[in-house]
Structure formats: structure tokens, C-alpha cells
Amino acid sequence: MGCCSHFNFLFLCFLLILSNIISTSIAKKSSSSHPPIKTLVLPVTKVHYYPGPDQYVIKIKQRTPLLPIKLTIDLGLDNPFMHCDQAYVSSTYKPINCSSPVCSYANYPFEYCSNCPNGGVLNTPGCHDNTCQAYSINNISGRPGSGELFQDIVSVKSIDGRSVSVPNFLFICSHTGSLLKLANDVQGMAAFGVSNISFPYQFTAAFGLEKKFAICLSPSEKSNGVIFFGNGPYVLQPGIDVSMSLTYTSLITNYFVKEYYLLLKAIKINGKFVPSDKWQYKLTFDYDKGGNGGTKIGTLLPYTVMESDIFSSVVDEFVKALGKNIPRVANVAPFDVCFNSTGIARSRLGPAVPTIELVFQNKAVWKIFGANSMVQAAKDVMCLAFVSKKEGFWSTAAIEIGGYLLEDNLIQFDLDNNRVGFSSSLLSKQTSCSNFKYTNHA
Secondary structure, three states: OOHHHHHHHHHHHHHHHHHHHHHHHHOOOOOOOOOOOOEEEEEEEEEOOOOOOOEEEEEEEEOOOOEEEEEEEEOOOOOOEEEOOOOOOOOOOEEOEOOOHHHHHHHOOOOOEEOOOOOOOOOEOOEOOOEEEEEEEEOOOOEEEEEEEEEEEEEEEEOOOOEEEEEEEEEEEEOHHHHOOOOOOEEEEEEOOOOOOOHHHHHHHHHOOOOEEEEEOOOOOOOOEEEEEEOOOOEEOOOEEHHHHOEEEEEEOOOOOOOEEEOEEEEEEOOEEOOOOOOHHHHOOOOOOOOOOOEEEOOOOOOEEEOHHHHHHHHHHHHHHHOOOOOEEOOOOOOOOEEEHHHOOEEOOEEOOOOEEEEEHHHOEEEEOHHHHEEEEEOOEEEEOEEEOOOOOOOOOOEEEOHHHHOOEEEEEEOOOOEEEEEEEHHHHOOOOOOOOOOOOO
16 A cells, blocks of 8 residues: 555544544434434524625524524534623533544644633633634634634424434634624524534534535525425425435535535526636636636525626526517616516516526536526616626635525535535425424424
8 A cells, every 4th residue: 555545544544533533522312212313403594784795594502501592604614603702601611622632623634722812811711721722714704713612502403393402512712803794693603614513514423414414595584494404304385395306416525625616517598508618617616726716605695606707608698588678777786787677577486587507517407597596676677696706806716606596495415425406496396495394204
């Protein structure tokens, strides 16, 4: 065996050992008098925030005694963080010691250690000596930071409505500045990216679930969507298992890419391929070996952003397919293409406009109908819910799929098999993401 192969073998063994350690650390066995947990559920709410973008917010119960805590979800964040200050009171708060294997697991391949900073109150949340430090970032404000890694109890519900708890759920204890540009009453960010301590990894490890999660976002502030951890069925009223509607394609992740990239091959408008000769190469992830390119999926941007040449090609074909009877009008910020909406009919799938299809590797097709492709921006004005990447925009992806496109679609991330499944609009299946009800069929 060559040295590189031998190193890779030892590296995999190391990760396996650490995985077992953290699984044991955070897991709480369900009582033998109850059926085993198969799926966990978190309600998720769309929150309008001015002057920033809409955010998708979950509510968990955490600490002892339990308190409801709001967190903004971020598909591209690796490490979850929560604001800790004098108001954080919990008898089950446990700082992670530097020598703990959990510290190595959370920070691999680095290890950070720190003492209580000057001005802090020793032995209070966020301020202990010889404790593990971990790094995170608020991707809305762009503000990075580090803090004390800690464990505390978290309580959520299983799909049948039972309250279940994870006694040693990991967070980074963050400072007040980390909350900049987060919605009102939000106390941190729930990380859903690729990380040993992100929400999907911690929850599935705690209950021995398949390493999968699925998001189903509601477009309304008044009705919750839902996030599932574990395998389906994912049943929405009136009794529809929407996991049966999933079409799968490959998912690109690795240790250094904490976000989720898809292998987009082509775009179609009303069944016709959008000419792509000039920008096809940009659809390849890391095409320039500098991390640029590819198609990323996230929840922080409200609308799907495209490189300007990709966007121009899509707009040209969309306008042709829409027809001359629907004139363009002055743009309404932040949109780049708007139309007079008086001539656009309505359907069960939203505005009756050309269907946009994203064609992925293995010919998997995600169909985007009017409910996800058009926004009523003003009276008699409807705009395309795709925008051109502007100068200074920080994303390195050629296309970044935003939250609006995800609404009333089920998106499953199968992390064990490196694939993502999408349902296309659930409106076509006579249901929506706000139609989840707890059942006794878990």
C-alpha cells in the first residue's frame, strides 16, 4: 500500500472513531416503551426582514429549563452558533474542554484552545479557561467570529408529535455582533452545511437516522413550512407522501466545500434548450481551480442569481416564449426584467408563463413554474425571479439558487449517497409545504 493510500486509510479510520465518539456523546436513547424515532421535524417560518432579505427561521427548545430559541437557517453554514451573554442561564450548559475528542471532531483538522477573555466573567457561558474554540460566520452580514464550543440540551419533535431531546447538542457561543442583520428575536444561525456539527449531522447521529434531511419552505409568513431529518415517508395533507415525487441528481460536497453544489448541464424554456456555447464551461464546479463556477443551492438569497451572460441567454429565450403580447416595463428593484402583468393569466401553478427547466446530470429535470419564477413586484407589474450577478457580489457560483425558487418544493439532501432530490412544485400535486401535520405513523 502506497503512503498516500495508507494515509487515507488512517484518515478514514480517524473520522470513523470520532464519529462514534460524538454519536455516543450527543445521543439519547429513546425509551423502549415507545417506537423508535424514524424522522424528526422542525417547523420553519418565512420572516420578512427590512432592510435585508427574507429569512427562514426555525424554533427549537434549548437549555435547562427549556426556552424557545429562534435561529435562521443557512444551507451553506458549517458550524451553528448561538448568542451567549448574561441572559443565558442553563444548568446543563457544558463547555468543551480542549483535550476532548469532540473538540477535534468539531475543528478537524485544526485544534483551537482558549481561556476566558479579558473582561469576561470566569465560569459563565462563553467564558471558561482551557476550552475549545470553534469558528463560524454570519453569512448574511459577512461577519466572522469564533467562540467557546459548548453542549446543552435541545428538544424537538418527531414526526408523530413526540417531544424528544438531545442532551449534548453542540453550538458555538457567539458575541452580540454575530446577530447583525438577523431577523428580530433570532439568537443565532442553524447550520445545515457539510460539517461534523451541523444540524443534519448532529440530529441524525443522535437518533441513528439515515443521514438525510429535506426542506419544504412555505411562501407565507402566516403558515409554517417543515424540515425533516431522516428518511421518509414525508406525508403532507391530504395524505400525500411527497417523498415519492423526488427526482435525484448528484450532489457535490467535500471537506473544504461546506455548501451544496449541483451538476447543472442545461437550461430549457418551454422545452427548448437555452443556447449555452458561451457559458457552458461555467456550469462546471471549480472550472478555474479557484472555486468558481457550478450551481449552488442556498436559503440566504431570496432570488436565484446568475452570471450575467447566463442570465442574458435565459431572459432572451424567456421573452421569446412569453410572446409579444406581454410587454416589458421599467424594472422594479432588485429585479432586472419586469413585465406588464395585466395580460398574464393565473393558474394553479401560479402565473401562466413559460416553464423553466433545470436539466442536471443523469437528465434529472427540475421544472420551475410561475409560482417560483415570477414575483408580483407592484400593481400590474410582475418580474422574473432571477437576477444578474452584480459587481461585488460575493458568491463564486455561476448560479446560486435562492429561497424563492425552493418554496412549495420538497428538496431532500441525501448525504450518505451524495445526491439531492427535488419534487418540482408541490402545487402540481394538490398540496403545499404548509400542509404538514404530525401523525402517529412514524
